[in-house]
Amino acid sequence: MTSGVNPRSATRPGPLGEPKPDPLAPLQTALTPHAATLRTRRGQNVALAVDGSEAAFIVRSGVLTLNVTMPGTSRQVVAILFPGDVVRSSFVPREADGALTSASAGELWRLRWSVLAELATRDQAVASFLHEAVSRQMARRAIHIAAIGQFNCQQKVATFLIELALRTGTPSAGGGVAFDLPLSRTDVADYLGLNADTLSRTMSRLRSSGVLTHTDRNRAVVRDFRALATLSPATRSLIDIHSEKIG
Amino acid sequence: MTSGVNPRSATRPGPLGEPKPDPLAPLQTALTPHAATLRTRRGQNVALAVDGSEAAFIVRSGVLTLNVTMPGTSRQVVAILFPGDVVRSSFVPREADGALTSASAGELWRLRWSVLAELATRDQAVASFLHEAVSRQMARRAIHIAAIGQFNCQQKVATFLIELALRTGTPSAGGGVAFDLPLSRTDVADYLGLNADTLSRTMSRLRSSGVLTHTDRNRAVVRDFRALATLSPATRSLIDIHSEKIG
DNA sequence: CGGATTCTTGAGCATATTCAATTGTGGTGG
């Protein structure tokens, strides 16, 4: 059974092939004694609170989505979470039907927030990691908000593809970039504030214009990264954020 | 000169009139020795970095907007900042033309981030304040993202009005809620991912349907809060977030 | 009071949505 689950997700090679060290390695000894390790499968939901009290989650591997559904509207994917990202239960407003959903097989650390906060007061590395993780996520959300609010359909899709290509892409034959699409069309549409039908149409247009190729339903190859890059107003910001994450 | 500047902004009475204690009072002695106090006027821009190094800003009074402009698109207001909110330079991605703009007269504390981070390691109250401030903001952004991504025009406008009414509203004669509109139509439109014309039209419709009244360009009265509340899918979440902020 | 903004409003238009039909995929069991 090789389908669905991406065997590379645990080791996660860097963008365009550069190997990436695990940024959580230094924290492992500090955190693991207090953290529960959760293994998730595609589609699995993770409860946002541990018996009523606030929890913190640290993504070890895989991809998750943080979702919110306001009454009477369809779901909104508030953020796509990658390894190194941190979520607190309180990041999701109450009465908003929040959910943390695994998009691929992966691993999570879960701690009570009170415990993690306590650890942060003792261990400066933990405190600093938390601050930086949250700060990175704020910057990404700023891009996301700008994309949802100001971009047209094609720009939104291009932005999403570039985001993924930079995160999990590897060079493919012919100068392209290949990467997994851990999210379903519906997930992506809910992330971008688009209709799934419209999204599908837009991706088809990208495919027929030669920018994109699908080897598989869950895998894409960007044949012409340059062309794609010019389609998204956020390209420069995304590249910048991504290179920071490494250095 | 009473115009534009809201004389209440310094003391800031709570929602619907309950007096609200200054949540920053306990931190005053810890922070003020290291913070520069900036007084802003409506329309003023605040530089996001202090001579090249990362800065942190804590809103004392007034209202600010955090803006981002991707090349080739119009501006997006990423967040509206109220007293108690914290912003780091790194919350804005590079290459995104970030700006921190004052929407009303107000006061800011500015520190180098390195200094604030250092203070947080010594003083647990500071650390805890930072974590909670960021967490609150994450939750608000989740609502904002859901609003931009999923709501229609009327729902977006209703959501915005409720947000402001809960924040800065005071009961007015006849059971309504009166509050300042510190943002221009264009600002609000950029916040909601709408066209300014469309926004104006929508507010006119609310006005002619009796929900809303304008005494002044920068001041609004919600005559029927219930009716407005039913127009926004995020009402319950907003109320919840707002009541948390007090308790 | 006058000039410059900002806001409002209308008419026509464009983009994305809706709804429905069709095709494609992955998984299951014969």
Added chain:
DNA sequence: CCACCACAATTGAATATGCTCAAGAATCCG
């Protein structure tokens, strides 16, 4: 191995919602 089913994705035609552009009204500020 194939047939089948359920689900996801694609595609088309009609529609709706919000946008553009332009003109006029209101308000701000010197």
